[in-house]
Amino acid sequence: MANPMTSELKRRAPLTLLAGLLALLPVLPVPEFWITQLNYIGLYALVVIGLVLLTGVAGLTSFGQAAFVGLGAYGSAWLTLNWGVSPWLTVFAALAITALAALLLGWITLRMSGHYLPLATIAWCLGLYYLFGNLEMLGKYDGLLGIPPIVFFGLPLNTGRSFFYLLWALVLLAALAAVRLLDSRSGRALRALRGGSTMPEAMGIDTFRAKVTAFVLAALLAGLSGWLFAHFQRSVNPSPFGLKMGIEYLFMAVIGGVGHVWGALAGAAVVKLMEDQLQVLLPRLLGGSGSYEVIVFGILLVLVLQHARDGLWAAIEARLPRRVRRRDWADAPPLDEAPRPPHGEVVLDVQAVRKAFGGLVAVNDVSFQVRAGEIVGLIGPNGAGKSTTFNLVSGVLPLTRGEVRLRGERIDGLPSRGIARRGVSRTFQHVKMIPGMTVLENVALGAHRRGRRGVLAAMLRLERGEERRLLREAERQLQRVGLAAQQDELAGNLALGPQRLMEIARALCADPSLLLLDEPAAGLRHQEKRALAGVLRQLRAEGLSILLVEHDMDLVMDISDRIVVMEFGTQLMQGTPAEVQASEAVRAAYLGTEH
C-alpha cells in the first residue's frame, strides 16, 4: 500500500505546479493575447465551478448562470458609477443581489421535480437579458461604460497582467474551497442529493435546504465572476449575459467533467480556446459571418453525453494516484450519545395505522409496540404490507389514519427527516447509497444530524475537529458490523451483502433509539448472517429497540423477542417466536390450507 503522505504529496503536486506556473506567467514575456485568454478562462472557470457543485454534485442544473454573472456585473458597475463606491465594497452588494435572486428562484422551483429549475433558469435568463437591455438606468443595450478598475493597495489592476493575479488567486481559492466542501459533512449532504431525496431525508438531511444551498453557492460564484468581469472589462452590456452564454457555461462543465471541480478549469480552457479557433475557421469555411461555433458546440455536447459522460477530467483523474484518506481521527473524542430509554419502556407505539392507495388498503389497522431492548420481527408473505408499514413508521409515506408514537410523542405526520431527528434510523429494502463515495463517507452520512458545522466552516477547514469525531464514529460502526477493512473502498464496488451491512452501520451512526431494518439479511452469506445476528443481539443488550422485516425465518425466529405477522395488509397475530411457529393461521398464510 502506498504511503499516504507521499500519495498526498503526489496528488498535491499538479495543483502546486499549476499555481506556480500561473504565478510566473505574467512576468514572463507571454504575449498580451494569451494573458487575456487566460483571464477569460479564469472568469468562466469560476462560474463553471459553481455548475459542477450544482449539476455534477447535487444533480440539479441551470442554464441561467450567465444571468447571475450579469447581476453581479451590473450591480457592481451601477454602484461604483452612481455612488462612487469602491469595488471592494460593491463586491458584497453584488454577491448579496445574486444570492437574493438565487434564493427566490430556488425557493420557488426547488420544491418541485428537478426539471423545473432548469426551465425556470432559461426563462429567468431571457427575462433578465431583456430587462438589462431595456432599463434606462442600465444604459439599455449600450450598457454602462467607464467602470473604475479594482485598486489593490494603491495599485489599480487596470492591465491584463495585474488583474490576472487577483482573478486566478480567486479561481484557485474557489476551486480549493469547493474541493474542501465536498469532503465534509455539508458536502456529503450535497452529494447525497443526486440519488433522490428519500435516503438523505431519512438521514435527517433537509434536502430542500441542501438544494437551495447548492444553487445559491453556484449563483455566488457566478456573481463573483460578474464582479470581476465588470471591473476587468471596464464596461458591461447585456450580450455576455444572455442564454447563449448560459448554455456555454454548462457546455464547459460537461466537457470538463461535470462531477469534478478541477474539470471546471479544464472545460473552461478547452471551450474558450476552441471557440476562438472556430470563430476564425468556420466563417472562412462556410462563408458569411456569424457564430457558427454553436453548431459544433451543440453536436459536441450531444456526442460527449452519448460517449464520454464523465468528461475530460475523468481521463486525467484515472491517471492520478487515488487519494487515500489519512486516518487522523483515532484520538478524536467520541460524539455525544443521547440517553437510552430505560429497559422495557415502550419506544414505538403503532396504533391502528392504515394506508390506502386509492381503493387498495395496503395496511389495514395494524397495531403493535416495540419496547426498549427488544427485537420485534415483522413477517408475512410478499405483498403483506410490511415495507409499507415500515414507510409509515419512518415517515416516508403519509398514513391515511391511525397514530404512531415514539416514546409517547406523536410522530405520524412528521416528515421522515423529523422522525430521524427524534432517534429513528432505518435501512432500505433496496440499498440506497452514493456509489461514488467511499464506504466510510457513506456511513458518516448517517451521523449527519450529530454534527452542526456548515458550508462556510467546511470551506475554511474550521470543522476538522467535528469531522474527525464524525469519521471516528463511522469507523467505529463499520468495525461493529465487520466492514472496517473495506472502509476506503468505493461503496459502489461492494457486493450486495456488504452493502446491506454498510446501511446498518450508517443507520447506527445516527445514534438511534429505534432501529428499523428492512430485510437486512437478504443477499448475505451464512457466515455473514450469523455475524449480523450477533451484532443485533449486542445492540439489543445495549438497550436499542429494533424492528425487523425479514424473510429469513431462521434468523427472525432466532433473534426476535416478539413477532408480528401480517397478511394482505392486516395483522394476523403477534406473539413469541414459539407461539408464531405453532400457529395454524400463520402456517396457512404462508403455505395455504389443506382442503
Added chain:
Amino acid sequence: MDLSIAGILLLDGTTSGAVYALLALALVLVFAVTRVIFIPQGEFVAYGALTLAMLQMGKLPGTVWLLALMALAAAALDAVHALREGHRPARLLRNLAATLAWPAAVTLLACWAAPRQLPLPLQSLLTLAIVTPLGPLVYRLAYQPLADASVLVLLIVSVGVHFALTGLGLLFFGAEGFRNPSFWDERFSLGPLVLSGQTLIIFMVSAALIVGLWLFFGRTLRGKALRATAVNRLGARLMGISTDGAGRWSMGLAAFIGALSGLLIGPTTTMFYDTGFLIGLKGFVAAIFGGLASYPGAAAGALFVGWLESFGSFWASAYKEVIVFTMILPVLLWRSFLHGESDDE
C-alpha cells in the same frame, strides 16, 4: 384603453395563443412519451417559416441538405448497429431503404421544385415534407442512444440540439428576417374588429389539428401505443410497442406541428433564424401551466400567454418579453403550492 383596443388586443393574443397552444401540446406529448424536454421545438417553427421563404424566392432551402445529411448519418448508424449485431443483409437493406427513401425523394423533389416557384399551397406542403422528417431523425441521432438516461441528461442533450439547429438555421437562412405572404388576403369587419383571413386560417388550422390529435390518440392504434408508452415505458415494451418507434413518432409529430406553426405565423411576424426559439419557449411557459402533463392545462396556459403578450406589448412594449418570461415564476410558485413537494427519481 377603450373597448375596441381591448378587443383588438384580445384577438391578437388569441391568435398567437392558438399557435402557442399547438406548440405546448407538442411539448407535453414529447415529454410524456420520451421524458425529453424538447427545447429545439422552436427551431422547427423557424425552419418551417424560413424554408417556405426560401422556396418563395426560388432558392433551394438548406434544410433540404440537412435532411439528406441527417438521413445518411442515421443510415450509417443503423448499418454499424446491424453489422455489430450480425443482422441479415436483406434486413439491413430494408432498414436502410426505410430510413433513406423519404429523405431521398423529398430532396429530389425539392431540387426540382425550388426554381419553379410553385403556387404557395404546394410550396407549403413541400415545406412540411422537408421539415417533418427532421423530427424522427433528431430523435434517432441525438436521443435514441440515450433513451434510458435521466431527464436532466436528456434536457442537456436538448440544449445541445437547440444550439446546433440554431447555428444551422443561421447558416441556411442568414441573419436576415423574412415575412411570408399571407395565405388568404381577405379581411372581415366585425364591429370595431378587423379579422384577417390569415387569422381565420390560424384558428381553423389550430382547431383542426387539436381535433386531429384527439382522434389520433383516441382512435388509432399508433396513437394508443404512444399513450401507452407515456404511461409506462417498460409496460409498453412488454406489450410489443417499440419505445424508440414511439420516440420517433412523437418527435415527428412535434416537428410537423412546429413547421405548421411556422407556416401559420410566417405571414404575421418577421421571422429570423432564432425567432423560433423564443416562440417555442412561450409554448413551454404555456405547457408549464399544465405541469407539462395536462393538455387542456397547456392550451389554457397558451391563451393566457398570448393575452399577456399582447396586452404587455400595449402597455410596456419594451418589456413584453420580460413580462412573459418572468411570468413562469409565479406560475411555478402556484404549481408548487398546488402540488407540494414532489420527488424525482
